Amino acid sequence: DVKVTQSSRYLVKRTGEKVFLECVQDMDHENMFWYRQDPGLGLRLIYFSYDVKMKEKGDIPEGYSVSREKKERFSLILESASTNQTSMYLCASSSPGGVGSYEQYFGPGTRLTVT
Amino acid sequence: GNSVTQMEGPVTLSEEAFLTINCTYTATGYPSLFWYVQYPGEGLQLLLKATKADDKGSNKGFEATYRKETTSFHLEKGSVQVSDSAVYFCALRRMDSSYKLIFGSGTRLLVRP
Numbered sequence: 001d002v003k004v005t006q007s008s009r010y011l012v013k014r015t016g017e018k019v020f021l022e023c024v025q026d027m028d029h030e031n032m033f034w035y036r037q038d039p040g041l042g043l044r045l046i047y048f049s050y051d052v053k054m055k056e057k058g059d060i061p062e063g064y065s066v067s068r069e070k071k072e073r074f075s076l077i078l079e080s081a082s083t084n085q086t087s088m089y090l091c092a093s094s095s096p097g098g099v100g101s102y103e104q105y106f107g108p109g110t111r112l113t114v115t
Numbered sequence: 116g117n118s119v120t121q122m123e124g125p126v127t128l129s130e131e132a133f134l135t136i137n138c139t140y141t142a143t144g145y146p147s148l149f150w151y152v153q154y155p156g157e158g159l160q161l162l163l164k165a166t167k168a169d170d171k172g173s174n175k176g177f178e179a180t181y182r183k184e185t186t187s188f189h190l191e192k193g194s195v196q197v198s199d200s201a202v203y204f205c206a207l208r209r210m211d212s213s214y215k216l217i218f219g220s221g222t223r224l225l226v227r228p
Binding site: 004031033040041042043044045048050058090092094103104105106107108109 | 119149156159160204218219220221
């Protein structure tokens with residue numbers, strides 16, 4: 001069974017703290033993604049990675065950075081958390097190979113509250 | 116640009132009612148289209164997909180047909196159950212992008228017994 005796991009389901013941090021959100025997939029997927037989900041806005045792409053040490057900015061990268069040192073792990077970093085980063089964060093992975101629709105598999109999400 | 120527009124929720128139905136959730140898109144070329152479902156407290160799961168015009172995706176009693184002429188991909192189910200209560204997201208993948216999905220804002224469905 002395919003699996004994407006995220007390190008925490010709920011996280012509470014203070015303004016200005018450095019925050020790490022971890023995501024691990026066991027499907028040997030090349031592509032990994034970080035989204036944030038906010039009511040009325042759907043999912044917005046923060047960053048994605050198409051290979052180890054390779055990354056590209058998504059639609060809303062400001063205030064975030066990412067790290068992908070190993071194929072199975074993709075980390076989202078909030079360098080200095082702010083209250084407007086309170087959100088649900090979703091990690092996903094996909095395989096680019098072959099004919100198909102590049103289905104993305106999602107983790108359960110981390111609900112981050114910044115106070 | 117590319118975008119997906121969904122009907123606003125919440126949609127509240129009684130069990131065994133007919134469901135339609137509207138989705139329209141704007142994109143160049145022929146994108147692939149998807150419906151994802153998010154059950155309470157969980158991540159998103161792919162519900163169904165269609166990769167070309169007139170394709171019908173189906174799964175778990177849900178169906179959606181890729182209509183190029185109306186740029187739509189409406190989700191339907193003939194008889195909903197309480198267990199279908201969730202948030203439904205329509206999404207597209209552009210043909211010139213192997214990676215990115217563009218999501219609609221989501222529609223919450225609540226099914227009452």
